[in-house]
Amino acid sequence: MTVSVLVVDDSGFFRKRLTEILNASDNIQVVGVATNGREGVELAEKLKPDVITMDYEMPVMDGISAVREIMKCRPTPVLMFSSLTYEGARVTLDALDAGAVDFLPKNFEEIARDSSQLQQILKDRILDVARSRPGATPAPTVPPSPRPATRTTARPAPAPRPQKPVAPAPARSTAGKRAAPQSYSVVAIGTSTGGPIALQRVLTALPADFKAPIVLIQHMPASFTPAFADRLNKLCRVEVRQAEDGDLLKPGVALLAPGGKQMMIENRGGQGRVRILPGDERLHYKPCVDVTFGSLARSFPGKTLGIILTGMGADGKEGCRMMKQTGSVVWSQDEQSSVIYGMPMVVAKAGLSDEVLSLEEFGPRLVEGVR
Incomplete structure (x- = not known):
């Protein structure tokens, strides 16, 4: 063709x-x-x-x-x-x-x-x-409210959900099934093509007092990530900024991996700390989801929520596998709401997704499922 x-x-x-x-x-x-x-x-x-x-x-x-x-x-x-x-x-x-x-x-x-x-x-x-799906992740018709000066505390009450993982490559999660809130040391989100708008949709749904630190890995050139972080920070109630070496992970703060480099997370006495390293020429992606997710699997075993959103290729699959081996939880985006169903597809088909969600479900699920 x-x-x-x-x-x-x-x-x-x-x-x-x-x-x-x-x-x-x-x-x-x-x-x-x-x-x-x-x-x-x-x-x-x-x-x-x-x-x-x-x-x-x-x-x-x-x-x-x-x-x-x-x-x-x-x-x-x-x-x-x-x-x-x-x-x-x-x-x-x-x-x-x-x-x-x-x-x-x-x-x-x-x-x-x-x-x-x-x-x-x-x-x-x-x-x-x-092969993409134009319009699969449309921008909001009404701009979200800017981050308020006071921190919000409202949170929907969760409904119970069985802990059984979904089968490999399901279309989406079953409506009405919800797990009890869990305590995570960090929420990590990896994405590529279609990711800028997908991340905007997810992060604008979170309150300023979101209970966990967030790290973001978006395939993007070095000259783009500062502008992208600034854009998200203006739209979201959580704080968003480009990560720097030595940054501490803090609840309600989302750190974006800088383009052209690799971001790893260390655990120092229970406190997450960012390490920014030069981009390895042997790795196709800089930043690479597998690198960051793999470091979280080592640093916070069983205490990380990994999320894979729309994107080409298979980056994130091995990082999710390492997370699952240490007892952490993985969510992935469904095909219908993905601009490119590549990265989330390989994670779901490998049986690594605990939940497969539409783009609109991630924000509410994070609000109800993270404590």
Whole structure:
């Protein structure tokens, strides 16, 4: 099957270069190009491509506005091209909020050493995006309230749930079944494609006095994680910031692993402490969910809640396996609400998920299930 692509960019050089690279792949064909967002919206409706690549700064209509129009008229997987700057990160996060699936640096030299590697990266990303579910994790229609000055204490009363784990790869958890609240030393959440919006949906549901520390591992470039942490901190009642070496884990504080590095958690006398290490070139993901989850399995055996959300690949599977071997609990996202059902799928199919939840269930379950 050939994946059809619409390229939307105001740079003639970039349109030509991207078209040449994609058309060199046997199973990808560029079926149209547009010079601005308005043309992109019109051609998306006319050509019905499988994937759209989108620049964000264009005349007539910018990329974010175009993504919003496309998602209203004919939802289509969109891959954004962006600059690796703080402002580029902020705009890209807005585009993901509008419905884009994923992003890549616009400077090809930043993502590949040579032309053959570049072609493979672009081909793989287009094919992955084509398999995504645009709109599976829509942004809230009403922005959540900012973090209040006073800490909230309201908490729904939990209903009992049997402790039996779910079978491998179920569609979702059974409604009405709830376990008694447990005390966790840390809640760890790992995610990739679709993760920025998924994390936003989960974290905005938590109260300021959430009872456990939170660590976040999102596959993201180093220049993007500061802007992403700032964005989440403005939206959430819990405090969110990029983790630094030596940070202590504290209830109601979410620490985001910095891009391009690895985050490990140590246990020093019962107190969790962050270690930030250089990214190992042998590891594909920096940060890597397996690395952080594995360190938690050693540091807080049986006292960690691991959560795997939407994302490509299998990162997190081995980390979840190590957690389960030490008695910790794992939740994973269901297929229907995942933008890419890759990471949560491999965890569920391996029989490592104690619960499989839709995206909307994670926030309430964390509020009721963590003490």
